[in-house]
Amino acid sequence: MLGQKSETVILLTVLSTSTALTRKLVIKMNRKESKKRYSQTERGREVSRKANRKYRQTEAGKEVRRKGAKEYQRLYPEKHAAHSVVRRALISGKLVRPDHCEFCFKECKPESHHEDYSKPLEIDWLCIECHSKQGVKV
Numbered sequence: 566m567l568g569q570k571s572e573t574v575i576l577l578t579v580l581s582t583s584t585a586l587t588r589k590l591v592i593k594m595n596r597k598e599s600k601k602r603y604s605q606t607e608r609g610r611e612v613s614r615k616a617n618r619k620y621r622q623t624e625a626g627k628e629v630r631r632k633g634a635k636e637y638q639r640l641y642p643e644k645h646a647a648h649s650v651v652r653r654a655l656i657s658g659k660l661v662r663p664d665h666c667e668f669c670f671k672e673c674k675p676e677s678h679h680e681d682y683s684k685p686l687e688i689d690w691l692c693i694e695c696h697s698k699q700g701v702k703v
């Protein structure tokens with residue numbers, strides 16, 4: 566009899582615990598979902614940008630960026646080499662960055678776009694919007 570009673574108590578405890586766990590899980594999932602929705606708003610993106618900017622100033626943030634740059638260099642050696650050639654050419658004055666996009670003529674600080682990384686100095690100067698569309702096309 567005593568054994569049966571304690572089994573009931575155990576069963577009730579398990580049930581109430583699982584309900585509490587389910588409730589916690591639902592809360593956690595809602596929090597995750599609303600956090601995701603917030604991150605897609607302009608305010609959420611600005612908060613994230615600010616936090617990232619702050620993180621990049623820390624030693625850990627700098628280390629992550631160094632590792633990322635090394636990984637990019639390892640994965641895309643031809644892109645890295647082409648970007649280095651452009652950077653040096655800009656510093657030496659061999660290349661001059663125009664003040665507008667060559668595609669849509671918008672006034673901006675255009676990015677260099679390579680059709681062929683084996684020809685590092687053959688570039689198109691594109692605004693961020695036009696450059697990202699090129700990236701999708703390729």
Ligand SMILES: [Zn+2]
Nearest residue numbers: 666669692695
């Ligand atoms: Zn453009």
